[in-house]
Amino acid sequence: MERVDPMPPSDDVGQRADAYAAAPLLNCLLREVAQPLPESGERRVYRLPGGGRLLRVRGERRPTEPEVHADGVWQPLGHADLVKLVADELRRHTGVSNDELPIEMADSRDAVAALLTARAGATPPDDPYLRSEQSLITGHPYHPAPKARGGGPVTGWLPYAPEAHARFPLVLLGVREDTVVEEGDTSALDALGTAPPGYRLLPAHPWQLDLVGRELAPAFADGRLVRLGTTAFEAWPTAAIRTLYEPRRDLCLKFSLDVRITNDIRRLWRRDLLKLRRTDTAVTRAFAGIGPSAAWLGDRGYRTADFAFEEVAVLVRDGLRGRLLPGATPLLAAGLAEGFHGNPLAAAADPKAWWEAYLRQVVPPAVAAFADHGVVLEAHLQNCLIAVDASGTPVQALFRDAEGVKLLPDVSPAAGWERLVYTLVVNHLTEIAAALAEHHPGLDPWPAARREIARHRLPEIAALLTSPTLPGKTNLLLRWTGADGADARYLPLPNPLLGG
Structure with a gap:
């Protein structure tokens, strides 16, 4: 069955992007701030407590066609106008100003437009699992800017976007052995290629290398890091963006990504890596007693470099074949x-x-x-x-x-x-x-x-x-x-x- 598009039909990418980006923003506003009024027809009406304005929308799960009541009439809101309305309401409601979040909201909408354009010319994967991972045009339905990509240019992130059906090879680095930090089972990394004597293999996400290249320049200059080319295979980004899957090898790797996506900068933080084995061991033991119809995809181990612990960390996750x-x-x-x-x-x-x-x-x-x-x-x-x-x-x-x-x-x-x-x-x-x-x-x-x-x-x-x-x-x-x-x-x- 074909995907059912919850947005109004339109040949205009801009209008579709507005609709996709408005739905989760409206969900947040209506859940967290607005006050519902008694139902009066096919549109639901809300009062915005900060200024007493009335807002109405069509639909519930993915609200569309927002309108604000002003000068005695209902006036439609495009995404840019909706962002202004939300920002004004939040300033009144919280007493706090925020100049960054409205920019993220606009960035999220522009990212959706770029994704819609790219998807129109892209070939989705044959594998239904990968199609499901790469389907999230709306993304988190209760986040004000679920598709923001850190404000960088589209050319910087679009080649790595799961929603655009991207796939790409990994960059292979050699990290000098005396600087390697690792814990758990990272043997899958050594099967990706051949490192020169005195080095260990360290795959890298190409977008992350673009983001932290200046920080790593001294390590490349003095030989702590060397470039070894790219993998002979392409990996598919999953919904998490920084987690990649290669189905023929059943290989799943999670990387740091110095970009704010939804609420967090998506690094593999040192504090989380250092407690990884304890946490994963506890969950693995729990699932051992739950039964065969449930499975835990364990995070086996990680490898990184002591001089860039978070920046170049890679985590090895269980593949699917042994768990399905x-x-x-x-x-x-x-x-x-x-x-x-x-x-x-x-x-x-x-x-x-x-x-x-x-x-x-x-x-x-x-x-x-x-x-x-x-x-x-x-x-x-x-x-x-x-x-x-x-x-x-x-x-x-x-x-x-x-x-x-x-x-x-x-x-x-x-x-x-x-x-x-x-x-x-x-x-x-x-x-x-x-x-x-x-x-x-x-x-x-x-x-x-x-x-x-x-x-x-x-x-x-x-x-x-x-x-x-x-x-x-x-x-x-x-x-x-x-x-x-x-x-x-x-x-x-x-x-x-x-x-x-």
């Missing part, structure tokens, strides 16, 4: 919500049964890891793969990214549970449920979700099913007020599980 059930096809959960050619969510002949199968694969591993092993998975859409059988029915969930995992008692049980509820229920299940209901009108996905969650007997579950609210992350306010990207802040959202 026989005959199953993995798909990115975020891609199921976004849509791509061959999306089984859209094509499900029995959406109720499909959803029940989905819940059986996703919910139990995340709950068991927390309840039985003190492991808080970051179970959001981009960190979860759903494997389907030949009929498109979910048969397995695969989780990834040790960097985002929390362990008890490093965080309190209450904080860990709140994080799990946000990533699993609010970020993940809510979005898949909405996409499924959008494709299959009349389906109410929440009774089945409530039944699946209720099967797990722990006090937190009982509280979850009776709470009037769930925690929603405030990405717009977080970015506007300049909070640390890892410092999650939540506001209460209506709980769809209540009485479902």
